[in-house]
Amino acid sequence: MEVFLPIAEVSVNIIAIFSLSGIVGILSGLFGVGGGFLMTPFLIFLGVPPTYAVANEANNILATSVSGSTTHYLKNTLDYKMGLMIVIGGVFGTLLGIWTFTYFKGIGKIDIVISLAYMYILAIIGTAMLVEGLGEIDKARKKIITKKKLHVHYWIHGLPFRMRFPKSKLYESAFTPIIIGLIVGFIAAIMGIGGAFILVPAMIYIIGMPTRLIPGTSLFVTIFVSVIVTFLHAFNYGSIDLILVVMLVLGSIVGVQVGQKLGESVDSTGLKTLLAVLLLIVGIAIAYDTFFAEHAGKEIVKIDVNNLNPLSMFIKKLSNERPTLYGLFSIVFAITLGVGAAFIRRFFSNLRKKYALKKS
């Protein structure tokens, strides 16, 4: 069942997009990772050009991070002050990333840069997760218990402008979260990912935040970074395709809920090793596609706007004629879907609790 994407100007299989975004959503919910670093390569494999895959995945991440962040807001597990400091760095990092993106797009090398960036990120994360996962399995088998240091001090902790973060019970330099935000924003803009795989370890090991505040704060930062990435991609390149975004958001929101439920009952140590292998396989598939596959010259299909269906025609015209309005609409649309999903989840959760109380 093929659907034509009016902005990306390619046809994609609707079932493939739904299933993949659902599977990536399950993995996200299960392991607490954003999933952007898996979904963007999958979109590229499905035939979506890398520049469009990056932009639309950023819009999808906006919806899922709004959904997750609202859930944490309702649970009061979010450090706004720390989050805002990371966002300040994130804004500059994102602008720098978009500028780099524009440079490589200008010299016609953006597709290879995106592919290489993914290949290396997947290789680094996959190798680290595989080594860690195997180590954990080995330790569990030999019943070895290791004591970890509570907090390690790096040079970054000696920076000036120290301030208090009451919710996290920390007193440290404002530059620590700003520098981390800068790196995350830069990578998010180029690769169309939320950057949780950098942000979460940095919050644990460098900032030293309490674990219960990390997922909510990380998602809170991701909202701002993905809003800027989405808007700049929509405004500069007109690359946000609302039809693709709807498919991605619906699949991933359902998947994340299923993944979070599964995570409550499944031991994830063995699964982490499997995820590492999956990441390495995706990495090598991108390497094969980039280095060895014969790239037959893809025909550029000239689309006559009058031959599209009314919805596609409206999306195409709005994107071309009113890019600012279209960008803002994409953002509001993703936020609405995300908040709606969080409240639906809360409604069902309350309903289940009431049912359980009645039963007991």
Add this chain to the structure above:
Amino acid sequence: MPTLLKNLPSEIKKNKLKTGIFFGLSAYWLIIIFGTFTSL
């Protein structure tokens, strides 16, 4: 160092999985680094 080299074959036999993963990952990284240089 010479003792380590002498014991290497027996260590490899003992840790077949780890050796396999080590060689697998090395090959993986060699492919992507080599590919990067040839494609740029």
